[in-house]
Amino acid sequence: MSKSALPAAVGGGDSLEVEVADAAAVQLIHKAVNDLFGKDELRPRIWSAAFREVLKPLIRLVPLARVGASPGFSGAHVFVCYLMDPDRNLRPSRALVVKVGDAKKIKKEYDNALELGISGDAHFATPIIDIMQCDSGDLAVLIAPFSSQKGWGDAGDHTLQVVDLWSIIDGTANRRLAHWAKQNKDHAPPPLDLCSNLKKAYTARDDLTKHIKPPRKSLDIVDLYCGYQRGLIPFKEGDGEKNEDAVAFFGTGEYIDAYSKRWVNPVHVAELLIDHLPNVTVSLGKVHGDLHPHNIVLNQLGEVSLIDFGWARADDHLIKDFVLMEANLRFMTLSPYVPEAELLALAEHLSPDDKAPTLANANANEHYEAIAFLWDKAKQTASVEEWDFEYLLPLFMVSYGLFKYLDTARNQTSAILTLLCLSKRIKPLLLSLISKGAS
Ligand SMILES: Nc1ncnc2c1ncn2[C@@H]1O[C@H](COP(=O)(O)OP(=O)(O)O)[C@@H](O)[C@H]1O
Ligand SMILES: [Mg+2]
Numbered sequence: 001m002s003k004s005a006l007p008a009a010v011g012g013g014d015s016l017e018v019e020v021a022d023a024a025a026v027q028l029i030h031k032a033v034n035d036l037f038g039k040d041e042l043r044p045r046i047w048s049a050a051f052r053e054v055l056k057p058l059i060r061l062v063p064l065a066r067v068g069a070s071p072g073f074s075g076a077h078v079f080v081c082y083l084m085d086p087d088r089n090l091r092p093s094r095a096l097v098v099k100v101g102d103a104k105k106i107k108k109e110y111d112n113a114l115e116l117g118i119s120g121d122a123h124f125a126t127p128i129i130d131i132m133q134c135d136s137g138d139l140a141v142l143i144a145p146f147s148s149q150k151g152w153g154d155a156g157d158h159t160l161q162v163v164d165l166w167s168i169i170d171g172t173a174n175r176r177l178a179h180w181a182k183q184n185k186d187h188a189p190p191p192l193d194l195c196s197n198l199k200k201a202y203t204a205r206d207d208l209t210k211h212i213k214p215p216r217k218s219l220d221i222v223d224l225y226c227g228y229q230r231g232l233i234p235f236k237e238g239d240g241e242k243n244e245d246a247v248a249f250f251g252t253g254e255y256i257d258a259y260s261k262r263w264v265n266p267v268h269v270a271e272l273l274i275d276h277l278p279n280v281t282v283s284l285g286k287v288h289g290d291l292h293p294h295n296i297v298l299n300q301l302g303e304v305s306l307i308d309f310g311w312a313r314a315d316d317h318l319i320k321d322f323v324l325m326e327a328n329l330r331f332m333t334l335s336p337y338v339p340e341a342e343l344l345a346l347a348e349h350l351s352p353d354d355k356a357p358t359l360a361n362a363n364a365n366e367h368y369e370a371i372a373f374l375w376d377k378a379k380q381t382a383s384v385e386e387w388d389f390e391y392l393l394p395l396f397m398v399s400y401g402l403f404k405y406l407d408t409a410r411n412q413t414s415a416i417l418t419l420l421c422l423s424k425r426i427k428p429l430l431l432s433l434i435s436k437g438a439s
Contacts (some may be wrong), residue, residue, distance in 0.1 A: 017127050024134050025077060025100045025141075026061075032098070032132040032141045033059050033081060033438075042128070047083050047093035051197040054220055057083050061098065067163035068176055070294060074310050076101030080146055080160060095146035095160055097125070097307075105310065106140035107131050112312035116208060116286050123204035125297070125307040138177070147297045147305035163300075165201065165293035168192050169333040170410075172382075173298075180300045190302020194366050195373060198325075200304040201296045202377050205288060205321060209381055214283035214318055216383075221280040222273050225397040228324070229270075230404050243270065246403045246419075250338040258416070259344070264423040269430065270400055273393075278433040280389045287316045292328040322378035327402050331415040335363035340413060347417035350425055351387050352379070388429050396422045 024415040037043055043050075050057065064071060067297055072078065076099045083093040090239060099106065113126040121429040134140070148162045161176035173192045181189050191197070222229075247267055250256055256265045289297075289311030330347070338346075338361045345357035352375050359365040375391075384390050384435050399419050409415045 024139055028132060028134045028139055028141050029098050029100055032129060032143060036129050036143055045287060049091045059083055067160045067162050067420045095149050097144045097146050100139060100141040103133055103138050103140040106142055109310045110142055113309040115131045115314045116312050121142050122275050123207060123305055125305045150299045150301055163298045165197055165296040168197050194370050204304050204306055208286040214285040216281050216283050218281045220277050221393055222277050223392055228398045228401045230401040246287055257275050263420045264427045266400060266419045266423040269423045269426055272430050276434045282317045282390055284315050285318045286314050287318060288312055288319045289320055290322045291325050293333060318382035319378060319391055319394050322374050323398045326374055327399045329367050330369055330418045331402050334367050334411040334414045336411050338364045343414045343417055347421040350392060392426060396426050
């Protein structure tokens with residue numbers, strides 16, 4: 001079917017059903033989906049049941065919350081989208097994900113994904129449409145395959161659910177897969193534990209670096225992590241916010257007393273970093289840049305896709321893809337029911353050379369094993385030579401930035417203890433770097 005023979009109603013006036021979106025976004029999505037459906041090479045893969053007689057196709061946009069996903073932090077509006085033909089009772093199209101938002105950010109995400117050179121790879125849900133812009137030019141849209149659904153088959157309609165690494169950790173993945181499991185009794189459900197799925201995600205990530213020995217360079221480590229500190233840099237320039245959440249929580253003194261001990265204040269360590277901007281020799285390569293449990297999704301067979309390329313870079317510190325995940329595990333996903341002594345043992349465990357903690361709590365132990373796996377993988381991927389400088393300094397900076405979201409952490413005590421233990425460990429490191437720089 002040529003483009004001109006497209007069913008006109010795909011772009012027709014009343015062919016879009018939507019519950020939440022502003023008018024400009026709706027108009028843009030309408031145009032983008034229409035455009036996509038007009039591509040000869042994609043049309044059959046998007047909607048296998050549809051052919052030219054489809055008279056009144058309807059584009060249905062489903063808000064993320066309906067498929068059990070939580071909104072991302074980028075401010076973009078994300079929908080699941082599919083085409084259907086209510087009059088002819090056709091099976092709906094396969095599900096797509098539509099991300100609409102600030103044109104600059106969306107365009108950057110598209111370019112980032114291209115720069116990584118991974119489009120078409122099954123492990124990455126990369127954008128499949130060129131950037132579309134609204135007339136006003138301030139909105140753009142990306143469309144990608146919905147990756148919690150196997151293959152380019154038909155959309156599961158109302159039964160669609162996002163299964164991500166987060167839902168595996170919080171135990172809701174089972175419920176999300178229940179409908180599919182009922183319909184497909186012959187297929188064993190995929191393993192739903194943290195470690196095996198984390199391993200799958202990082203095996204997928206390996207495709208970015210393909211075991212190439214990364215080049216090493218001495219760089220300003222604060223600058224490298226600027227985007228992850230959420231306010232630390234303007235603090236230096238005095239023209240913006242500090243990490244006010246950390247300052248309000250810890251105060252600005254050099255030490256603080258908490259959990260019956262005296263600790264180095266993380267705010268003091270952040271100030272040392274900003275005042276001295278130390279250089280560290282690091283390994284560079286392709287990074288996803290935002291690898292956390294909501295950006296790793298799974299389909300019903302347990303196959304993993306990495307999504308969300310807003311922070312991807314072709315030449316960046318490889319360790320970013322490890323410390324962000326570790327900080328998320330320590331702050332965001334650890335169960336709130338771990339005893340305090342075990343939280344402290346886990347927080348003090350910061351390098352592969354530290355003695356392994358004894359953890360009776362199953363969730364804490366699972367998190368410990370996941371972190372041990374990350375360390376191992378990080379060492380191989382980034383050829384780490386000096387663990388404390390190359391890994392712990394970044395882990396501190398990312399954790400310090402993540403403190404902004406303390407309210408959403410499942411285990412706030414773990415978040416606080418992690419930052420305190422990191423500060424204690426990092427201060428002497430920094431002082432040694434600073435005195436080396438001064439001499
Ligand atoms: N290709 C996809 N397959 C399945 N779910 C997706 C896909 N893209 C996005 N989502 C869901 O939408 C959420 C937000 O999308 P994302 O691209 O991560 O936006 P943000 O940049 O705001 O974090 C994700 O966390 C995930 O639940
Ligand atoms: Mg995201």
